[in-house]
Amino acid sequence: MKNRRSCCCLVVLLVAVLLAALTAVLLLWKLHCPRGHNLYSTAAVAADSKECSEIGRDILLAGGSAVDGAIAALLCTSLINPQSMGIGGGSIFTIYDAKKDRVTVINAREKAPQKLTAGTYTGCGPYPKPDPGTHWIAVPGELRGYEKAHQIFGKLPWKSLFEPSIKLAERGFPIPNYLKLFVQHLREEILNSTLRSLFYHSDGSPLANVRYPQLAKTLRAIADEGPDVFYNGRIGQELIADIQKQTRSNSDSIITFKDLNQYAASVTEPLNISLGNYMMYTPPLPSKGAILSFILNVLKDFKFSAESMEGSQRMQTYHRIIEAFKFANGQLNKIIGPKAQSHISDLLSDQLAKLTQQRIDDEVHPRNYYTAEPQTPDKYATSHVSVIDRDGNAVSVTSSINHLFGSKIFSKSTGIILNNQLADFCGPNNTFPDIATVKGQQPPSSMSPSILISQDKTSMMVVGSSGGSMIVSATAQVIMNTLWFGLSMTDAIKKGRLYVNSNNIVNLEREFDKEVEKAMKEKHHEIGQPIRLQSVAQGIFRDHGCIEAVSDTRKQGKSAGY
Ligand SMILES: *[C@@H]1O[C@H](CO)[C@@H](O)[C@H](O)[C@H]1NC(C)=O
Ligand SMILES: *[C@@H]1O[C@H](CO)[C@@H](O)[C@H](O)[C@H]1NC(C)=O
Ligand SMILES: *[C@@H]1O[C@H](CO)[C@@H](O)[C@H](O)[C@H]1NC(C)=O
Numbered sequence: 154m155k156n157r158r159s160c161c162c163l164v165v166l167l168v169a170v171l172l173a174a175l176t177a178v179l180l181l182w183k184l185h186c187p188r189g190h191n192l193y194s195t196a197a198v199a200a201d202s203k204e205c206s207e208i209g210r211d212i213l214l215a216g217g218s219a220v221d222g223a224i225a226a227l228l229c230t231s232l233i234n235p236q237s238m239g240i241g242g243g244s245i246f247t248i249y250d251a252k253k254d255r256v257t258v259i260n261a262r263e264k265a266p267q268k269l270t271a272g273t274y275t276g277c278g279p280y281p282k283p284d285p286g287t288h289w290i291a292v293p294g295e296l297r298g299y300e301k302a303h304q305i306f307g308k309l310p311w312k313s314l315f316e317p318s319i320k321l322a323e324r325g326f327p328i329p330n331y332l333k334l335f336v337q338h339l340r341e342e343i344l345n346s347t348l349r350s351l352f353y354h355s356d357g358s359p360l361a362n363v364r365y366p367q368l369a370k371t372l373r374a375i376a377d378e379g380p381d382v383f384y385n386g387r388i389g390q391e392l393i394a395d396i397q398k399q400t401r402s403n404s405d406s407i408i409t410f411k412d413l414n415q416y417a418a419s420v421t422e423p424l425n426i427s428l429g430n431y432m433m434y435t436p437p438l439p440s441k442g443a444i445l446s447f448i449l450n451v452l453k454d455f456k457f458s459a460e461s462m463e464g465s466q467r468m469q470t471y472h473r474i475i476e477a478f479k480f481a482n483g484q485l486n487k488i489i490g491p492k493a494q495s496h497i498s499d500l501l502s503d504q505l506a507k508l509t510q511q512r513i514d515d516e517v518h519p520r521n522y523y524t525a526e527p528q529t530p531d532k533y534a535t536s537h538v539s540v541i542d543r544d545g546n547a548v549s550v551t552s553s554i555n556h557l558f559g560s561k562i563f564s565k566s567t568g569i570i571l572n573n574q575l576a577d578f579c580g581p582n583n584t585f586p587d588i589a590t591v592k593g594q595q596p597p598s599s600m601s602p603s604i605l606i607s608q609d610k611t612s613m614m615v616v617g618s619s620g621g622s623m624i625v626s627a628t629a630q631v632i633m634n635t636l637w638f639g640l641s642m643t644d645a646i647k648k649g650r651l652y653v654n655s656n657n658i659v660n661l662e663r664e665f666d667k668e669v670e671k672a673m674k675e676k677h678h679e680i681g682q683p684i685r686l687q688s689v690a691q692g693i694f695r696d697h698g699c700i701e702a703v704s705d706t707r708k709q710g711k712s713a714g715y
Contacts, residue, residue, distance in 0.1 A: 191643055197702035197714025198222050199539045199691040201237070201619070202329065205229035206704060208317045209540060210713035212309065219542040220248060220306035221314055223550050224299045226538045228318040228372065232365060234708075235351075236335045236557045237536040237619065240375075240383070241569040243294035244552035245436050246302050247423055247602045249613070251545035256425075256434040256604060257305070261298020261418040262595045263291035263574040268407045269588040277579035285346075287396050287406045289560050289573035291596065295552065296380040297418040305420070306546070315376035322372060322568075325364030328352070331709050332363070335557055347399060347563040348570070368568025388567055389413045395564035396571065426450055426501055428605065428636065431612075435603040438493055439595045441625050443500040444481050445603065448629045450506035451477045451513075459639035468672040469515075471651075474633070475678060476513040478626050478653035483524025485655075489580055489597050491590060517677045520657055535619035537602065539693045541700060547615045547693075549602035551624070599624040605632065613695045614642075620688030623652045627688035635694055642694040642701040652684060660684045 198209030209226030217225070223246070231239035238244070243263040249256050276284030283289060303311055328336065336343060336352045336359060343352055353359055374382050382388050393410050400406035423434040426446045433449065435442030452474065455461075461470040487496045499505050512522070535553035553572070554560075560573035577596035578586055585591075601624060602617035614635060618627040627650055634645030649665035658681040661670055674680055691710065693702040704710030 191701050191703050191712050193700040193702060193714030194698055195700070195715050196222075196543045197541055197693055197700050197712055198226055199693055199702045199704045199710070199712040200226040200230055201536050201538075201689055201691060201704060201708045201710040202230065202233045202331075203704075203711035203713070204233050204321075205538075206702075206711060206713035208321075209538070210715065211317065212314065213540070213542050214715060215313070216308060217314075217542070218306055218308040218544075219540040219546040219548040220246075220302045221309045222540045222542060223538050223548040224303060224307075225314045225317060226540070227295075227299070227536075227550065227552055228315060229321065230536050230538070230552070232318060232321055232363075232368075233329055234332060234536055235570055236332065238295075238552040238554055239559075239570050240295045240371075241293050241559060241564075242552060242554035242572040243291070243574065244298050244550055245440050245598065245600045245602055246298060246548060246550045247434060247436055247604050248302065248306055248549075249434075249545075249547040249604050249606065249615075250306065251547075254610070256423045256606075258421045258423045258436045259298055259302050259418055260421060260436065260439075260595070261294035261301070262439055262598055262600075263294050263572055264412075264416060265291055265575060265578070265591045265594050265596070266408045266412045267592055268409060269592055270407060271588050273407075274575070274578075274585035274588075277576070277585050278583035283556075283573065283576045283579070285342075285561060287400045287408075287560065287562055287571075289575045290396065290406075290408050290562065290571045291574035292408060292412045292416050293572060294416060294418055296375065296383050297416055300380045301418045301420060302548075311379065312376045315372050319369050319372050319376065322365035322369035325362045327361060328359075328363050329709075333359075339557060342561060343558070346561040347565060348558055348561055350565070351563065365568050367566060371567045371569065384413045384416060391566045392564050392569060395566055396562060399562050423604075424497070424501060428453055428632075430607050431605045431614075431636065432608075433603055433605045433632075435601050438488065438497065439597050440600045440602075441488070441598065442601045442603065443488060443497050444484060445601045445625050445628055447484060447500045447506065447509075448477050448481050448625070449632065450501070450503065451480065451509045452633070454507070454510050457633065457637040462638045467666070468669060468676075471669050471673065472515070472676060472678075473513055474630075475651065475653055475659055475673070476517075477509070478629075478651075479523040479657050480509050480512070481625070482653060482655060482657060486524070486581060490586065493597075523657065535600070535621065535624070537617040537619050537689070537691045539615040539617060539691045539702070541613070541615060541693050541695055541702070545613075545695075547604055547613060549604050549615045549617050551600035551602045551617050551619065553598075553600070553619070601625055601628050603628060603632070605636070611697050614692065616690065616692040618688050618690040620686070622655070623650075623684070623688035626650070626652050627690050631690045631692055635692070642692050642703045646690050646692055646703045646705055650688060652688070654681065662687065
């Protein structure tokens with residue numbers, strides 16, 4: 154009897170000790186993690202919608218790699234935010250392989266078709282509105298990018314990445330609020346285009362639910378047969394035929410089946426710069442990773458800290474950031490055209506960073522102080538997904554069909570919305586470059602999906618943004634907010650952002666610090682109207698075993714993880 158009682162006591166004691174230990178571990182984890190929401194212990198996906206973050210997370214839970222999760226989340230995004238991206242567009246992946254401790258870039262940006270016609274491109278700008286038409290469509294790279302990424306880094310079968318989105322496309326769903334904004338905002342243009350049947354009844358009243366029956370069939374074919382059915386098979390042939398039906402003249406439709414056959418994604422090395430304890434990896438041309446690197450390289454010697462954002466000190470900090478953004482604008486024209494590549498090592502160099510930093514004083518200068526050259530026009534669009542899996546692999550991927558709903562050319566038989574990425578060739582003074590220099594080339598892109606890794610590998614940031622020309626400065630601000638100003642990823646993304654446009658006018662979000670705004674005006678920075686179209690950032694910060702994954706609330710997004 155006595156023995157049994159002491160045995161019982163022992164069990165109770167043991168359970169109590171175990172419970173206490175568990176509580177302590179949980180408490181330590183909480184204490185060690187930044188305060189706030191969006192915390193996970195193992196793996197996470199930050200896409201620009203809750204639905205797609207969850208689809209990505211489910212793939213990770215099923216044993217998928219970060220690349221598997223990213224592809225599944227992107228396929229879903231093409232349904233939830235079809236105005237932003239889809240398989241009729243292109244993307245750039247930055248991928249971290251934890252086992253090999255290596256970062257790789259997969260470039261699946263669209264390419265200019267071979268049959269460009271001189272004199273067709275008179276409709277560059279003013280942005281964001283080139284003239285409508287099939288002639289702006291570039292050769293889609295999206296699926297070749299998924300294929301390449303999956304071949305190298307995939308774990309689950311290709312087909313399983315498509316299943317959740319095929320179901321979603323077949324079943325349909327109430328039009329998400331964010332998509333509804335653009336369906337309403339672009340009502341006339343949509344009603345006047347082949348997109349009409351996706352979002353409106355035949356009498357012109359808006360549909361409450363969106364369904365994608367043709368796209369579901371296309372995705373099923375690609376899931377079963379692989380991307381060749383798109384690039385070399387019947388889906389591609391139907392797509393080209395649909396585009397040809399929508400041309401205004403013979404010279405107009407220039408993308409051919411042969412262009413699709415010839416498309417290949419490339420695997421390249423990332424650019425890198427060191428930022429204190431971190432290495433930042435970001436894609437080379439045609440992305441603007443080099444400009445992002447330049448900005449952070451220029452600003453890092455100011456040795457910003459949390460204090461730099463306190464009290465009156467933050468006025469000087471913002472002034473310096475704005476000035477660095479102006480100098481970055483001054484570099485933009487140097488990375489377009491045939492001589493672009495030769496300028497990249499300069500942009501990454503400490504020498505140019507130092508020289509530029511020394512030119513940042515307390516004054517606001519005339520335009521030619523930062524550059525005498527005319528600027529490329531501002532552009533707006535896109536979607537970004539950040540993923541970390543349970544093995545510590547990471548993906549930072551930005552994907553786009555360029556402007557809202559791309560070219561607004563919808564292929565009815567395949568359900569694909571086509572990009573208008575050739576508009577990104579539009580350069581200074583809204584001119585299109587000599588077509589001989591453009592054929593088969595990828596247009597410059599603001600995409601800068603980045604990964605930052607600490608020297609001891611215990612901390613990692615996976616970050617990127619959408620928003621066309623606003624992408625680079627948005628990504629830079631999120632990185633500075635976390636790395637230098639001491640904010641959690643949640644606060645870093647939430648904080649009001651600024652954007653210095655191609656005319657060096659400073660545009661502030663509505664939420665932006667009003668006192669700083671006042672101080673910048675007094676300093677004679679030219680302050681523009683609040684930005685209507687916003688940049689949208691998705692970021693994940695992992696510190697030891699604590700993952701904070703954040704989707705931007707500007708696009709009503711939400712992350713998912715476990
Ligand atoms: C409608 O489309 C036609 C043909 O593409 C074009 O000429 C016209 O300007 C468009 N109207 C509007 C309101 O977009
Ligand atoms: C950074 O890039 C240079 C040039 O491509 C390369 O030689 C170097 O190994 C890279 N460093 C790291 C840490 O990846
Ligand atoms: C753009 O216009 C400016 C001023 O009109 C001119 O100086 C410059 O040469 C033009 N640039 C190009 C690339 O046409």
